[in-house]
Amino acid sequence: MAEEKKKRTINRLKTMYPLRALVDGMYEKAVEASQAGKPVAWCMVNWWGGDVILRTMDVAAIYPEDYGAVCAAFGAAPDYLSRSDSDGFPTHMCGYARNCLGYAAKMQDLGEIPPRAPMKGMPKPTLLLGSGYFCDTRYKWFQALGRYMDAPLWVLEMPHPGVKESRQDGARARDINLLVAELRNFVAFVEKLLGKKMDWDRLGELVDDAIEMNRAWHEVNELRKAEPCPMHSRDFWSSMPASLYMAADPKVTAGLYRNMYDEVKSMAASRTGAIAEEKYRLAFAELPPWHSLGFFNQLAERGWNFVTESWAYHPPRPIDLSNISDPLERIANLTYQYFSGYFEDAFESKDWWGYFAHPYVEMVREYQCDGIVLHPLLTCRTATNHLMVVQDQLMKRLKVPSLIIEGDIVDLNLFDPMDALRKAETFEETMNHFRKVRADEGLLW
């Protein structure tokens, strides 16, 4: 009885499961491809441009940063980490990177996928694709992999302007041009490497599918503004990788998101929440503790519904691409929109950190959150740098409080759920208090 009750604490969407399965299957597909002599790419998240190109050229893509989370969850990370340590990589760096470097070292030693590698492991790649958003690790890590493998590395430049600078005359066009040029050059690089030509028509189709996939996914998340919120962050995190990592044919993924839209819409219509009693609406930033997601069930029992989260994982805000016909330009605009979609709001609010930080101000307002849980990570600077500014801006502008719970991406001992639950209790009083403050100040919720 108690087990059943626990299972129902958060209403998991039925349509989430097939989406999650798509991502789980990624590794096996890559191993099969490799065994069949087909090319495999290790990629950093590249926000669809690189992915559509690889998929069109029939290259199986896998994402070592996701594999880092997998290894951590399966308890396989410590072995790889200690190998990376003894090879001289400083220990303060990205846990996913170090996990992968250690994995690659072992793979080089053995000449094959290490035994006991979780999820069938990651096969030796034909090429590496780095990318340019947010963190230096995105290319330095893959550059360091050269120690253990001879796969060539392409780094996709991604323009990273400031809020004000992005509004200068010609700035947007200039930035899109760079993205397009880089994608074109990446195509040339892959053509040369594989000795085959790009099928531009097929690429166009995949680009359209990727755009539709993101649109459908965006619409699903818009429904979460409903009260009570019909979809919990746990379902977001399970369903998101299918789009961020383009784990399968985007047409298929788009279809699954459309199914999810129907399910969530009907729940919203019948005012069914993701949890039994929504007492508090929460946001979460950034990477969740993948290995301890059951923790959210315990919070759900207290009435905490997580209604929005992890800006970096969200699909881009809608943008009209109807008058752009070139596929590379279309996808480049989508990627750029992902990065700069909140810039206009940030500019109006004079909030100069337009990505990662300002979006939470908008998200918390749109989703009417009572609080946000901030999760600083010891070895992921990128997901941690902005959290104090987020805390500050949310309090200054919206009178919404933050709860800070520490952890790490691979050292799972650092996250203490017991301690977090204790803090949660106190935080409820804080949230209650600021509800009153907001009411007094005439803020909407």
Next chain:
Amino acid sequence: MKPEALPYFAGIDLGSTMTKVVIIDEAGNICARVESHTGAEHRHLANRVMEQALKQADLLFDKITYVVATGYGRINVPFADRQMTELTCHARGVANLFPSVRTALDIGGQDAKGLKIKDGKLVDFVMNDKCAAGTGRFLEVIADTLGLRLEELGEISAKSKNRVKISNTCTVFAQQEITLRLSEGALLEDIIAGLHEAIASRAVGMLRRLKIEADVVFTGGVALNAGVVRAVKENLGLEVLVPEDPLISGALGAAFLGRELVRKALAEGKPLQRSKRRLSEATFFK
């Protein structure tokens, strides 16, 4: 220096826990060896321990041709002619005891060191002097918690059949974890074995930053603990040599390095800089 006088060389290793002095003769025979607890006043202690060694060797201080000081407190030995790091000195000392050594692991009271040795000389090293978890300190703290003496730990762990895994790498959290395990009914010998495994795996993890080659020597105060020695062997997957007296390799190496420096200076016809100080207490801290 009169050429017909028989030279003697002294090495003094002023560690944070123990101070060691070794005197050797020109042929490399050990004429004296003294070990004493450093305590807080190591500045004064250096003189006293040196005096004890001289007594043992039946020598006066002015018979000592060259003194090399090493260890944590090496700059506080005013009568030393030269100070060299414990890394260089331990390498030399270990190579003297085991000429076939290529890799040495030294776990002391406060730090742990890995040494790569080639032809008797230090060629590379790693150090852990920031974190107590891979050092003798770890054992000390836990032994204290359990009301045991350090010397007992090796024997107790030998009885273990079902080693407890201690997952915390931080000394403070490990203490808590051990207390928890005890309350759950874990056997003392299994806990101690787990403790030894924790310190060994940490130390070997550090050592792996060097290219580990046989022969491997394990020295330093913690090498007196047979339980840790066993655990280190297991973690390395290699045979491990342990000196009879793991504490003196630093002072021994220092003495030999002194001899080397003197021989080199004579061969090159260059004068060797010597300390002008006599064997008396450091006067700058009265």
Next chain:
Amino acid sequence: MTEAGLSRAREIYQDRSRRARELRAEGKKVIGYLDIFPVLEMLTAMDLYPYRLLGDINEPVTKADACLPPVVCPFLRSVLDLGLKGRYDFLDGVAMAHGCEVGEKMAHIWQIYLNPTYAYYLDTPHTTHEAALKHHTELLRGFQSSLESFTGEKLSAERLEKAIKLHNKQRALVLELYNLRKPDPPLISGAETLQVMVSLMSLPAAEGNELLEQVINEVKQRKDGPAKQPARLLVWGSVMDNAALVEMIESTGANVVMDDTSTGSRAYFPTVEITADPLEGLAERYLAGLNSPRTFRETVLGESNRKDYMTDLENRFAYLRDYAAEWNVNGVILQALRYCDIHGYEVPGIKDYLDSIGLPCIYLEHDYSRAVLEQLRTRVQAFLEIIG
């Protein structure tokens, strides 16, 4: 101000902002810049005096804790901390660039918390791809337009060329100074050199050139230079804005005769080619010309399109072999700040390279505090004992 040459450099090093405050009082505008990617010539050409933002190793970080988590570069935290404590209140604005990840974020944090009158963020690309270089030129046009709005003046090609020549002159003088480190013993110590470099970063270019000329003359004639040491070292790595580490190394028994950091040769050796459109030459130098590990240099492909690791290392690090040969270096200190990812990822590769050319090296990680430097002394000494 009766000091000149080395003693003037020492004076400025100890009280960096004095000249900037004086000039500000005379009506000159001062723009703070972070790292080596903001284009200094463009500031100088607009009659804005570029002043490098540095930290203070003697000031414990307190205020920055509220804006930046502790697990980031301690140098940047110190810079921000000084800003929040008003130590940079003499600036009229700041120009920052995408040097490294946290450096980029500093640009946003600085704007939010310090609200400067003028602030510009230059999104320097990360590769030397043709498209990236072209893009960089366009980015500089955006910077130009912003400077013109701020000053109300036009940045003509003539003004820019004049500034380029002035800064190139400084680079040539720095090289001349560094050449004085080639003899054995070097005529100027590593610590003294760093004091001169920090002074350059604190003065307008023309005054910096004057100081360099004085220092060069003085050093050429001095009789009280550093003593000869068996170890001649090159220090590579993270930004070093104070002489503490170099002093520790030199006092342990070495001459630091060369460096590869953003406060030394890395920042000052590459020159600008004057092109028809001067922004092109600047864009080239400030991306491809600057040899920093934050810039991804092409994977060098061997036959059959596979990457060859050793060739790739050679492509990235061969300049170190040249420095070692020219400055007669027999050991390399790899130093990096804790939490510095850019340099952290380089360490195994650069060690492999130095190993392959038979140059001994040691990696030291520190955290921008004097206490840790003392702890590192034993490692430095052991290294010297190995190579000695």
